Amino acid sequence: xxxxxxxxxxxxxxxxxxxIKILKEAGIEFNNGLNKLKADAINFPLEVFFLRDDDIPQxxxxxxxxxxxxxxxxxxxxxxxxxxxxxxxxxxxxLSIAIEKNQKYKGVLDLKGKRIATSYPTxxxxxxxxxxxxxxxxxxxxxxxxxxxxxxADAICDLVSSGSTLFANGLxxxxxxxxxxxxxxxxxxxxxxxxxxxxxxxxxxxxVKKAKNNKYILLNAPNNKLDAICKVLPGxxxxxxxxxxxxxxxxxxxxxxxxxxxxxxxxxxENGAQGILVVPIEKMxx
Ligand code: ATP
Ligand code: MG
Numbered sequence: 523x524x525x526x527x528x529x530x531x532x533x534x535x536x537x538x539x540x541x542i543k544i545l546k547e548a549g550i551e552f553n554n555g556l557n558k559l560k561a562d563a564i565n566f567p568l569e570v571f572f573l574r575d576d577d578i579p580q581x582x583x584x585x586x587x588x589x590x591x592x593x594x595x596x597x598x599x600x601x602x603x604x605x606x607x608x609x610x611x612x613x614x615x616x617l618s619i620a621i622e623k624n625q626k627y628k629g630v631l632d633l634k635g636k637r638i639a640t641s642y643p644t645x646x647x648x649x650x651x652x653x654x655x656x657x658x659x660x661x662x663x664x665x666x667x668x669x670x671x672x673x674x675a676d677a678i679c680d681l682v683s684s685g686s687t688l689f690a691n692g693l694x695x696x697x698x699x700x701x702x703x704x705x706x707x708x709x710x711x712x713x714x715x716x717x718x719x720x721x722x723x724x725x726x727x728x729x730v731k732k733a734k735n736n737k738y739i740l741l742n743a744p745n746n747k748l749d750a751i752c753k754v755l756p757g758x759x760x761x762x763x764x765x766x767x768x769x770x771x772x773x774x775x776x777x778x779x780x781x782x783x784x785x786x787x788x789x790x791x792e793n794g795a796q797g798i799l800v801v802p803i804e805k806m807x808x
Contacts, residue, residue: 525567525568525715526719527568527587527588527589528570528571528586528587529545529589529591530570530571530572530575530577530581530587530589530592531570531571531572531573531590532572532578532591533572533574537575537592537613537704538572540704541591543572544591544612544727545568548730549565549567549726550563550566551563551565551566552570554582558572559571560572560574564619564728566719566722566723568719568723571587573587576596576600577631578590578591578592578596582602582604582708582709583602583603583604583709583710585710588720589709589720590604590706590707590708591704591705593615593702593704594606594703594704594705595642595681595700595702598644598645598700599643599644600644601644603710604707604709605709605710606706607708607720607724608728610704611703611704611731611734612703615703616702617642617679617680617681617698617699617700617701618679618680618681618682618697618698619638619646619677619678619679619695619696619697620667620678620679620682620693620694620696621694621696622670622676622692623692624693627696630655630697632704633655633677634655635648636657636675637660637674638658638664638679639660639662639674639675639677639678640660640666640679641662641664641668642679643659643661644714646679647680649699652664666678666760667688667691670691670692671691671692672715677696679699680768681702682695689765706724706727708720729805729807732806732808733805733806734780735779735780736777736778736779736780736803737778737780737783737800737801738775738776738800738802739775739776739777739778739787739790739801740774740775741790741796741797741799742771742772742773742774742797743771743794744771745771746770747793748763748772748774750793750794751774751795752774752795754786754789754793755774755778755790756778760776762774762775774795775808787800
């Protein structure tokens with residue numbers, strides 16, 4: 523019987539849905555046990571454990587799970603011996619120090635002697651030490667953002683994505699001390715069979731990630747503008763030109779990276795491109 527790769531993902535919370543989604547996009551299907559504590563993939567040798575995110579690094583270090591999906595913030599705080607295999611592009615957030623909105627703030631020296639409430643004492647202590655700041659760290663496990671208003675602390679150090687929670691609690695961001703996204707981690711000593719399954723999974727995840735960062739573009743162009751249009755598009759190798767039924771016109775197909783996308787569209791229009799279609803790509807295997 524083939525050995526299954528065991529993956530730990532968050533049971534409920536911000537990373538749960540996207541973790542399941544990336545596995546599904548990688549073509550992995552589950553029996554209908556996704557709301558239990560364990561689920562089996564039906565078409566890939568994978569077993570899923572649903573856990574609290576804080577526990578995932580420890581489980582992966584111990585080999586109870588072979589791999590896991592967790593925020594870099596949790597990994598950095600727990601400093602366990604695991605390998606980071608891949609950044610996954612979701613769960614993006616930052617760990618920031620925030621103070622009350624009406625407080626003056628000129629720089630990190632203003633944190634001297636302050637009481638800072640956080641669930642991330644290790645990362646915060648490291649940051650304060652690096653900046654030679656002595657401050658008091660109050661470790662609390664949740665509802666960190668209300669600490670200043672109830673007089674428990676002068677500042678907080680917590681995860682922020684849009685900043686709306688800080689704003690709603692009368693706080694403002696003073697320093698970003700760590701940037702994070704979800705990562706795929708693995709046990710440092712996987713046996714050969716499990717390593718092979720992990721390589722297959724990573725191959726699929728990379729194909730999905732790459733596709734997400736790229737768009738397929740189709741457009742019509744007059745033949746006398748083809749040279750100019752091809753210069754705008756990245757790499758001749760990925761550009762296909764097909765003559766259209768209408769004389770003097772061609773259809774041009776290419777793949778464009780999301781970061782350059784709007785820039786390229788503008789230049790294509792300037793060079794006489796018409797009927798531009800942009801199509802999402804599901805997977806890219808190069
Ligand atoms: P658990 O019950 O599993 O311990 P939790 O309450 O500790 O869950 P969540 O709030 O669900 O954790 O966040 C999980 C992860 O999502 C965080 O560790 C972080 O990596 C990421 N994340 C992304 N944006 C944010 C945000 N704005 N606030 C908090 N976490 C965020
Ligand atoms: Mg947690």
